[in-house]
Each structure stands twice: as C-alpha cells, then as structure tokens.
Amino acid sequence: MFPSLSLADAVPGDVIITLGEDLTEAEKEKILKEMNAPENPQIVIVTNKEEHEYLGNYIPKAKIGNKALSSASITIGEEGSGLEIETTDYIKTITDGMYVNALITAGVKDAKVYVTAPGNVSGTAALTGIIKAYELSSDEAIPEDVKQAANEEMVETTKLGEKFGAEDAAALMAKIKDEIANNAPKNDEELRKIIESAANDLGITLSDTDIQRLMDLFNKLMDLNIDWSQVGDQLNLAKEKISNFLDSEEGQGFLAKLKEFFVNIINAIVDFFKSLFS
Template sequence: MKILNKLLLITTMFIFMIAPTIKAHAVTQEAWSEAVTVYGAALEQNNSLQEKTKSLLNTDDSDKIAYVHANDLTKYLNLQSNDSVLKSSIRIKKLAAGDGLTLNINQSAGKITKITEDTYKNALLTAGVTDAEVTIAAAEDVTGESALAGVYKAFEAQGETINPTQTQAAQNELNSISNINAENAGKNGYSQEQLNKAIAEAKAEIAKQGANLNTTEIKNIVVQKIENNGLTNVINDNQINIIVNFITNAQNSGVFSGENKDKFINSAKDYVNEIKNSDGFKHAADKAKDMGKNIKDSLEKEGVWEKFMNFIQSIIDAIMGLFK
C-alpha cells in the first residue's frame, strides 16, 4: 500500500510537470497565431460602417481581414442573398484543442434580432467549431443569419477546410431551432435554454453511442432528453420530428464520429455547463419545479473515473518499467 501511495504521489507530480509542456505544444500546433475578422460584404466599401463594427468586435490591427459575400452564404449555408444587406460581422480566434468555445454577441449598437447566443453555439458545435473565441456584432439591427458564414470564411482565410455538408446541416439546425423558439414563445414551461440543453445532450449521447444510429434510436434519445429537461407536453410531435431530422443530417455528415467524436462530446459538456449556469436556465429550472417537473443533468459521467484510473495505471506501469 505504501508503494502504491508513493507511486500515486510520483504520478501526480509527473502530471503537474508535463501539463504545461503539453499545453504549450497544443497551442503551437493547433491555435492560430492571430485572429481573423470577417466583415459583411456591405462594409467593404463603407469605411464608416466598417470602423464602427471594428470597434464593436475589438479587432486588432494584426487581425487577418476577410469579407463575407452572397456566394459564401450559398456555399456554406445554402442561402440566397445579396452583398448590400450583409452587415453582421465576426471576429474569431481559434484556440488549442480542449480550450472550448466561447461566443459573445455585442449588441450595443445593432441588435441581432433573430438568432440567440445559445442557438449559435449549438450550430457551431454541429459545424465542428469546438475550440474558438467568437464575437459577433453589427452596427445596425440585423437578423444575424449570415454570421455563421463569416465563421467559416475565417477558417478558410487561415487555410483550413470546413465541410459544406456540415455547415449546411448547422444552418438547417439554426433555422429549425429558431422556428421552434418562435412557435413556443410565451408558452408556460418553455425556455430556449431548456431546448438548447436538451439538443446538446441528445447530440452528445448520439456521439457517445457511436454515431451510427437509425431514426428510431435517435428519436428515442431526443424524446428522453426533452423529458429530462421538463419539456414533455411542450414540444409537440412535429417539432420533435424536426429536431430528429436535423440531428440525423448532422450524424450523416460525420459531425459526431471519427476524430470529431471525443472533441464534440467534451465541447457539448462545456456548453451544457454554461447553459446550466445562465440566469435564464436557473429561472427555467425554478419554473419547472413550480410546475412539478425536475430538469435533470442528462450528460452522464459514465466512464470518467475508469478512464482516469486507466490513465493513472498507464503512467504507473511506465514508471515501474523504468525501475525494471
């Protein structure tokens, strides 16, 4: 037992010694050295509007600069538009793997009238953007539907490839959630936070189960997460089918499988924790309790302890190998 305790102590010290090295290596290999600011095409010839938006985004002079045009909306989002109305802009800095996704919508000058922050995050995760700092802003009121195209254009500016199939799946998800939010606005027992949490948990569970599920299996998971988040008898059958449809499309585009799987699950967990800490969700949870419902934490921690112990055991084995 004393030997085990000593080995655990050595292991702990070893972890603390190598952690900074691992982190620095990850930053060098995976993070961007500079941020990218992507303006809507309407700002390309409007210096006054661009300067105002630059201030809203806190753009640095060292940022790479790009513009979102109507053909980018078609390419990434399968949407039709024209350059003159594209005014929402984004600033994005890719971070090291595991740092997570943070998103800020600066509405001090212009309002994003349709798309919520949580809905953007859910869609960004679906598109595979999991480790980044993203700021969205506009100098005038806009619906905000074109902002995702700017995120994808930023990755393109840095020489990284974004899968258009996944981005269109993300846009489909974004539009679908927005419509469901509108249909349930003001309905007793409903909040956007509850829905976004349920959807994120459903996607994480699908990834966890191997991302090769049929429609019935996906629907069962969605229904369970809807129930866990106090939305039974609030979200109707048609809305459930819409959710199942866009999650199935995301699964088929490869969002939850392969090398994306663990990254997606971890990012979804971080995102769910952010929702749970928000004032909107806390209010929704209190409201659900008043209605005799209980919102559950559906992102199970199964396997976390086993993985940790396996990791510890692997290091102990390595240390024992050195002694041998």
C-alpha cells in the first residue's frame, strides 16, 4: 500500500513518484529501486484514461496506446534552482528538452525530474503524471487550458523533431519562448519575425505550414494566463545548468571522451579507405 497523498506541504528535498497504472507489481518495485526512492515515497498513479484526456486531441489514440507505463521521480528543489530533466533510453518520443519546454509552459519549476519505464515507450504517461504531481505538491491547480496547451506544445515539438531532429526542435521552441518572454510581440508580423529569426539562428528551414502552426500555437499560449517572466527565468536557469556542467571538470571530461570517440570513428574510416587502395 502506498501512503495517502498530502503533498501540498512538500518542501525542498521531498520526493514524489509518479507510476503508470498498468505497471506490474514487479515493474513498480524495479522502477522504485532504479529511482532510489525513499522508503515511504509519496505516490501519484497515472491512468491511461488521463493520458487520452490530455493528449487525445493532438496524438492518434494508437500512438498513446492503451497502457500507462512511463513513470517519474520528482525531487522538489530550492526556489530558483530551476528545472532539470533526465530521461532513460526507454523514453523514445519525448526528449529532455521537450519535457522542459512543456513543463515550463505548464508552470512547473524548481524540480529535478527523472523519467523511466520498464521498456520502450513514448513517455506521455510520465508527462501527465509530472503535471498532476506538481499540482498536488503545490496545492495550486494548473488551469485546464494551460495543461492542454503544454501538451499541445509537446506534440508540436515532436512533429518538428521528426523533420529537424528532436534536440533542434526543442531548442527552437525554447528560443521562441525566451524571445517572447523578453520582447512580447504586439502582432502576428512580430511573432512571425521571432519564429523565423529563431529558426535562422539554429540553421532550421521552416516551411510556411511549419510557421503557421507555430504562430497558431504561440498565439494560443499568449492568450492564456501564463507568467512569461517565470518562463524566461526557468529557461535561463536551464541554460545556466548546461553551461555550468560544460565548464565543470565532469563536463570537460565528457567533452574529451566525446571528441575521442569521433576521432576514433574518423581514424577507422580513413584506415578503411587506405586498405582499399593499398
């Protein structure tokens, strides 16, 4: 039995776990162990019905599936600590950047989130669960239209990711939101310029259809009761975390290993072609 929920008094350091309703008992235990969950964690159960309620307007039913399996661990952070996401290789559709963007839009902030599953899944149950858990932890209801918009944003980012790559699509969304937070467009012409400029900075060529879809989405977001200054603050904190990691000893070690990996690949290719002509 999981403890009853009383999350409104959650404080920094508290851990909330979201579990897909269709996990077996063995899968639940394995995931809790993987998350290093505390002995009596607060648990939020996510149903497949909730996935369809939040995402059914944007994703084909077949893609959502009929089971809620992806799960998440949310560690409440200190105020101003920002949002940090880590996903395992089992999460195949929603990337770290997509989670960050959608959650910031929904108003989720200052938390460390770990997302996993017992096998390959899209990750939609975890997104639904994180938003649900955050509402319970803060005792502050996220307006239904804001939650719907956050999910719609995630779906639109996924579509762009299929064309331009998941990381570039997430970066594009973040860049547009950052600009809106700093210089809110007064009309469609200014919004279009923001979108086109962000895409150009990232080397992305958007079609007229892509631009119109993005304009429709961001016009909808700007019509909602979203705190854009908070959106900008959370995006800046996320960028700061990445920058600090790359500047750290651990980050430099990671980059060195990455460089060595590509050098080895290039050397192997060169050796291969040399062998053809020797």
